[in-house]
Amino acid sequence: MVDSNRSADSGAEAGLVKASADTVAEFDADKKTALQHIQHFLHGNPAMVPVIILFVSVVAFRLIAGERFFTAFNLSLIIQQVTIIGFLACAQTLIVLTAGIDLSIAAIMVLASVVAGKFAVILGVPSIIAIPCGFVVGTLGGLVNGLLVTRLRLPPFIVTLGTWNIFFALVIWYSGSQSIRSQDIDKIAPVLKIFGERVSIGGAVFTYGSFLMVGVFLVIWYVLNNTAWGRHVYAVGDDKEAAELSGINTNRLLLSVYGVAGFIAGIAAWVSIGRVGSVSPQSFYDANLDSITAVVIGGTSLFGGRGSILGALFGALIVGVFSSGLKIAGVDVIWQRFAIGCLIILAVGIDQWLRRVSA
Amino acid sequence: MRILDSKTAIAIALLGAGAAMPAAAADIGACLITKTDINPFFVKMKEGATAKAEELGIILSTYAGKVDGDHETQVQAIETCIASGAKGIMITASDTAAIVPVVEQAREAGLLVIALDTPLEPIDSADATFATDNFKAGELIGQWAAAQLGDKAGEAKIAMLDLSASQPSVGVLRDQGFLQGFGIELNDPKRWGDETDPRIIGNDVTAGNEEGGRRAMENLMQKDPEVNVVYTINEPAAAGAYEALKAFGREDEVLIVSIDGGCPGVANVADGVIGATAQQYPLLMASKGVEAIKAWAESGVKPEPTPGLDFFNTGVSLVTDKPVEGIESIDTKEGGERCWG
Numbered sequence: 001m002v003d004s005n006r007s008a009d010s011g012a013e014a015g016l017v018k019a020s021a022d023t024v025a026e027f028d029a030d031k032k033t034a035l036q037h038i039q040h041f042l043h044g045n046p047a048m049v050p051v052i053i054l055f056v057s058v059v060a061f062r063l064i065a066g067e068r069f070f071t072a073f074n075l076s077l078i079i080q081q082v083t084i085i086g087f088l089a090c091a092q093t094l095i096v097l098t099a100g101i102d103l104s105i106a107a108i109m110v111l112a113s114v115v116a117g118k119f120a121v122i123l124g125v126p127s128i129i130a131i132p133c134g135f136v137v138g139t140l141g142g143l144v145n146g147l148l149v150t151r152l153r154l155p156p157f158i159v160t161l162g163t164w165n166i167f168f169a170l171v172i173w174y175s176g177s178q179s180i181r182s183q184d185i186d187k188i189a190p191v192l193k194i195f196g197e198r199v200s201i202g203g204a205v206f207t208y209g210s211f212l213m214v215g216v217f218l219v220i221w222y223v224l225n226n227t228a229w230g231r232h233v234y235a236v237g238d239d240k241e242a243a244e245l246s247g248i249n250t251n252r253l254l255l256s257v258y259g260v261a262g263f264i265a266g267i268a269a270w271v272s273i274g275r276v277g278s279v280s281p282q283s284f285y286d287a288n289l290d291s292i293t294a295v296v297i298g299g300t301s302l303f304g305g306r307g308s309i310l311g312a313l314f315g316a317l318i319v320g321v322f323s324s325g326l327k328i329a330g331v332d333v334i335w336q337r338f339a340i341g342c343l344i345i346l347a348v349g350i351d352q353w354l355r356r357v358s359a
Numbered sequence: 360m361r362i363l364d365s366k367t368a369i370a371i372a373l374l375g376a377g378a379a380m381p382a383a384a385a386d387i388g389a390c391l392i393t394k395t396d397i398n399p400f401f402v403k404m405k406e407g408a409t410a411k412a413e414e415l416g417i418i419l420s421t422y423a424g425k426v427d428g429d430h431e432t433q434v435q436a437i438e439t440c441i442a443s444g445a446k447g448i449m450i451t452a453s454d455t456a457a458i459v460p461v462v463e464q465a466r467e468a469g470l471l472v473i474a475l476d477t478p479l480e481p482i483d484s485a486d487a488t489f490a491t492d493n494f495k496a497g498e499l500i501g502q503w504a505a506a507q508l509g510d511k512a513g514e515a516k517i518a519m520l521d522l523s524a525s526q527p528s529v530g531v532l533r534d535q536g537f538l539q540g541f542g543i544e545l546n547d548p549k550r551w552g553d554e555t556d557p558r559i560i561g562n563d564v565t566a567g568n569e570e571g572g573r574r575a576m577e578n579l580m581q582k583d584p585e586v587n588v589v590y591t592i593n594e595p596a597a598a599g600a601y602e603a604l605k606a607f608g609r610e611d612e613v614l615i616v617s618i619d620g621g622c623p624g625v626a627n628v629a630d631g632v633i634g635a636t637a638q639q640y641p642l643l644m645a646s647k648g649v650e651a652i653k654a655w656a657e658s659g660v661k662p663e664p665t666p667g668l669d670f671f672n673t674g675v676s677l678v679t680d681k682p683v684e685g686i687e688s689i690d691t692k693e694g695g696e697r698c699w700g
Binding site: 068069074077080081084172176177178179181182183196198205272275276277278280281282283284285286323324327328330332333334337 | 567578
């Protein structure tokens with residue numbers, strides 16, 4: 001179970017899985033329908049579902065919303081728009097893989113950005129120190145969650161529901177709920193906005209932040225698939241007791257997962273200043289839920305141990321494609337929410353259907 | 360038995376005296392219930408009310424919803440206020456229609472209810488409303504934008520950056536005021552987004568923050584890259600919209616107008632990020648509200664609305680460094696002195 005999930009993400013290994021799956025299918029071909037073949041294939045390759053949905057929705061919006069949707073520029077703009085949610089979805093996936101959930105992840109990010117911004121712009125701390133302070137705040141925020149989950153043995157949902165409020169209150173208190181203006185950042189600490197800088201490739205425009213997001217996804221993908229730590233993350237999520245019996249120090253592992261997620265939120269904090277322009281304590285209020293949406297649509301099971309990190313990236317992109325496509329097609333904003341709600345239910349439905357394959 | 364009785368009597372007398380001594384003003388309790396504790400506008404409102412209550416010796420309790428739209432917490436706050444024996448309530452309602460039944464309970468219990476900033480629906484559900492004329496605020500920036508464009512106003516391309524999909528009254532009034540001021544025919548004045556004038560490129564929602572402003576602006580630029588006028592619900596949304604325009608290299612060709620008059624917003628007008636903003640006065644609303652509750656408690660007098668309006672108008676000023684003839688405005692220096700947040 002664990003191994004097949006792991007290899008599912010790996011491009012090189014995916015081929016092997018597919019090949020072996022075909023062989024098995026031949027063996028008892030008379031017992032399986034075509035639908036069951038698809039079910040098996042998707043079960044072994046959880047990232048394929050969102051890839052297919054993404055592909056279909058891009059084609060669909062090309063037909064519905066027309067030329068203006070399907071330009072290199074607009075498609076790259078969608079990537080810019082989902083960059084921050086992408087970072088958070090990456091962090092969120094790590095936690096969801098351990099059968100946890102992090103409701104506080106966006107609050108951690110905003111807190112980190114407010115600390116870095118206030119240090120650099122208001123208190124005059126050099127950016128080279130202020131920015132790492134943001135990473136430290138992010139990591140500490142994650143570790144607080146991890147400690148509460150492992151030491152007090154509280155459910156992650158409860159812990160992060162609590163810390164969501166706590167971090168959010170700290171954001172408002174420390175920022176005085178005031179934004180730091182873009183113009184002030186430009187004057188005093190322009191490096192805070194470096195990830196908002198853009199490069200143009202053909203008609204497409206990417207921000208440095210988008211490249212960094214893809215980089216972080218690739219690193220985490222590699223770590224999950226090619227290190228003992230990554231294997232342990234899946235193992236703990238799949239069956240914590242079994243993992244413990246097999247010699248994994250599950251508490252230490254969980255703590256490290258929450259710490260890494262917090263660190264990624266700290267990086268996202270820096271990138272978010274470039275994206276938003278200002279240091280804004282009011283922004284990203286819903287981003288924790290948006291990150292969970294991306295993870296779920298990306299095919300990672302909320303019950304832990306199953307899913308893929310790249311799925312979360314595709315999940316975030318699917319939401320971005322829907323928002324952009326519906327907007328350009330002139331659809332009212334309320335129907336964007338409606339559509340994304342349907343997507344979530346569809347995604348969980350597919351997950352449940354795929355789980356039955358192993359039942 | 361006798362001794363006990365006299366002791367009891369003394370105790371009662373002492374208690375009575377104790378309660379009577381601070382009496383008068385200090386006996387008056389008032390509640391302030393805001394939408395959230397996170398929006399600087401409401402933070403300022405709370406500061407204004409607290410300062411005035413201290414000055415007048417009134418006991419002020421403050422409550423706030425967790426997020427914009429948190430109706431349930433506001434209902435609980437009103438119930439707590441009634442139970443605590445307060446003389447009056449000031450409220451910025453999250454759900455202006457749904458709050459009415461519990462407001463009626465408070466009024467039946469003899470409390471003065473004042474709606475601050477956001478009128479209830481219907482407006483006479485509260486004893487009084489102390490607010491910015493949001494429609495007028497929108498109208499001012501609409502007129503200013505049309506005057507800036509001059510002859511080109513006829514072929515303007517307007518992006519509308521609104522608050523949220525649920526269309527709260529404050530957002531609708533500002534949006535519709537702007538359109539009327541700009542010279543665009545309204546359809547249903549209680550709804551934004553139903554106008555048919557081809558000059559409107561589209562509406563999108565911002566949640567009133569920078570990130571939402573940027574995203575909404577990007578979306579509308581994808582609908583039509585030649586947008587040249589941007590209405591924004593508030594100044595954080597305007598700051599986000601400016602970032603998007605900068606990314607498109609069009610920041611110098613587009614007129615952004617906004618509403619609020621917060622200090623960062625006024626600074627953005629001075630820096631040319633925002634062309635003009637309509638400034639409102641939350642501290643004034645709150646301090647007037649506290650005074651009204653004191654008057655009600657002491658002499659049973661209810662506040663009167665501004666003549667000709669169904670609410671007490673706390674005023675609005677157009678803040679811009681590019682004044683237009685025929686539209687009264689103040690410059691960013693004066694706006695900066697009167698700004699909140």
